[in-house]
Amino acid sequence: MKVQKQNKHLSINLVFVTGNANKLREVQYILSQGQRPIQIDSHDLDSKLAFIFHFPEIQGTTQEVARAKCQRAAELLGGPCITEDTALCFKALNGLPGPYIKYFMKSIGHDGLNSMLDGFPTKEAWALCTFAYSSGPDAEPILFEGRTEGMIVPARGPATFGWDPVFQAEDTGKTYAEMTNEEKNFISHRYRALDKLRNYLESL
Numbered sequence: 001m002k003v004q005k006q007n008k009h010l011s012i013n014l015v016f017v018t019g020n021a022n023k024l025r026e027v028q029y030i031l032s033q034g035q036r037p038i039q040i041d042s043h044d045l046d047s048k049l050a051f052i053f054h055f056p057e058i059q060g061t062t063q064e065v066a067r068a069k070c071q072r073a074a075e076l077l078g079g080p081c082i083t084e085d086t087a088l089c090f091k092a093l094n095g096l097p098g099p100y101i102k103y104f105m106k107s108i109g110h111d112g113l114n115s116m117l118d119g120f121p122t123k124e125a126w127a128l129c130t131f132a133y134s135s136g137p138d139a140e141p142i143l144f145e146g147r148t149e150g151m152i153v154p155a156r157g158p159a160t161f162g163w164d165p166v167f168q169a170e171d172t173g174k175t176y177a178e179m180t181n182e183e184k185n186f187i188s189h190r191y192r193a194l195d196k197l198r199n200y201l202e203s204l
């Protein structure tokens with residue numbers, strides 16, 4: 001990561017290690033807003049790093065999963081980086097599927113996520129985003145969490161990004177998939193976590 005302060009302007013370049021193009025698009029969008037834009041290096045999807053995305057992610061709490069991925073990414077890169085883990089947590093299931101949502105989505109899809117809650121008294125859920133920042137292979141990753149409350153509903157809106165069509169954000173009446181980029185990226189779990197990361201980076 002390069003941090004340069006010139007004439008009170010802050011220019012930060014970060015390497016974001018992810019295999020998910022939708023995440024990268026949203027992160028670039030969110031960080032380009034505001035008074036001090038942060039550049040995300042786009043070579044993170046470089047094929048040289050592609051094998052990292054096929055590493056099994058560990059089991060554990062969202063924080064343990066996030067720390068382990070960032071640590072591994074910093075070791076492979078030999079330098080500073082950020083990584084991100086997203087969990088979708090059902091209240092009725094004490095927070096599961098949580099960090100394992102990717103495998104549930106792949107196996108049972110939007111309908112299956114709804115069916116999982118059949119017979120439970122609440123459809124409440126929350127989206128949890130955990131950014132991890134490592135200053136290098138020997139440093140302990142630092143975590144930044146963002147959470148958005150909502151509920152699981154039958155799919156509405158374009159199926160462009162993961163579980164967006166089945167997550168209706170609290171007080172909006174809309175699923176993430178029914179929102180514009182601006183709307184989602186103003187209230188999302190990702191926006192809230194990135195806000196904390198941005199504050200941290202600006203304090204360096």
Ligand SMILES: O=P(O)(O)OP(=O)(O)OP(=O)(O)OC[C@H]1O[C@@H](n2cnc3c(O)ncnc32)[C@H](O)[C@@H]1O
Pocket residue numbers: 017018019020023053084085086087101102103105161162163164176190
């Ligand atoms: O390489 P990484 O960054 O790990 O990318 P990934 O796709 O494997 O992502 P995760 O391990 O964090 O798994 C999260 C799952 O939730 C999905 N997801 C993440 N953010 C989302 C969002 O804002 N809206 C809908 N689905 C999302 C994503 O597509 C995955 O299926």
Ligand SMILES: [Mg+2]
Pocket residue numbers: 057
């Ligand atoms: Mg992953």
